[in-house]
Amino acid sequence: SQKIEQNSEALNIQEGKTATLTCNYTNYSPAYLQWYRQDPGRGPVFLLLIRENEKEKRKERLKVTFDTTLKQSLFHITASQPADSATYLCALETNGFQKLVFGTGTRLLVSP
Amino acid sequence: NAGVTQTPKFRVLKTGQSMTLLCAQDMNHEYMYWYRQDPGMGLRLIHYSVGEGTTAKGEVPDGYNVSRLKKQNFLLGLESAAPSQTSVYFCASREEGRKQFFGPGTRLTVL
Numbered sequence: 529s530q531k532i533e534q535n536s537e538a539l540n541i542q543e544g545k546t547a548t549l550t551c552n553y554t555n556y557s558p559a560y561l562q563w564y565r566q567d568p569g570r571g572p573v574f575l576l577l578i579r580e581n582e583k584e585k586r587k588e589r590l591k592v593t594f595d596t597t598l599k600q601s602l603f604h605i606t607a608s609q610p611a612d613s614a615t616y617l618c619a620l621e622t623n624g625f626q627k628l629v630f631g632t633g634t635r636l637l638v639s640p
Numbered sequence: 641n642a643g644v645t646q647t648p649k650f651r652v653l654k655t656g657q658s659m660t661l662l663c664a665q666d667m668n669h670e671y672m673y674w675y676r677q678d679p680g681m682g683l684r685l686i687h688y689s690v691g692e693g694t695t696a697k698g699e700v701p702d703g704y705n706v707s708r709l710k711k712q713n714f715l716l717g718l719e720s721a722a723p724s725q726t727s728v729y730f731c732a733s734r735e736e737g738r739k740q741f742f743g744p745g746t747r748l749t750v751l
Contacts, residue, residue, distance in 0.1 A: 536680075560738055571644075571730050571742030572683070617683070621738065626671060626690055627698065628740065632682035 530555040532631040551618035558620035644743035663731030671734035672714040676727040
């Protein structure tokens with residue numbers, strides 16, 4: 529069966545450290561992979577998109593990698609801040625399907 | 641630009657009642673989506689639309705209907721609400737670059 533797995537346990541890190549979140553998938557061949565941030569009581573907000581032929585994408589303190597052999601994406605936040613505390617969702621889009629399938633998200637807590 | 645707006649923000653229904661959730665976007669996007677989000681289940685796609693006058697089923701369409709009579713609006717209807725439909729509902733629209741923009745959500749409780 530098709531699955532997208534993100535750590536259900538919260539990730540606790542110290543301010544200034546690098547946070548690394550994992551998204552693993554099975555039985556998908558995604559053409560695109562996206563990461564969203566969701567704060568409590570709000571809708572998700574788009575962060576980054578990476579294509580299947582791209583290994584890595586960066587935006588300011590954010591970095592995403594995409595390994596189609598391992599069927600895994602890693603999402604990194606460098607120099608993390610308490611304001612980065614939120615739930616982070618990964619989402620896959622397979623070619624031609626026009627829609628996203630979301631993981632359940634990982635909650636990140638950054639302590640001062 | 642208001643982006644994606646949803647009304648109402650909160651609603652409580654009794655089992656068997658009906659209601660319509662309204663989603664509006666002012667970004668001229670062709671694609672629009674309705675999701676529900678439940679604890680431990682993540683976002684699940686209910687229905688979506690690839691343009692005015694079109695609709696398609698998502699992952700969990702049963703018990704819901706949708707309409708896209710105008711490009712900027714996407715309506716989600718519950719004809720006979722059930723407690724299993726208690727959830728937070730999000731609407732989203734998608735730009736050409738595939739990025740989705742989400743509304744603030746509607747928290748629905750069915751008693």
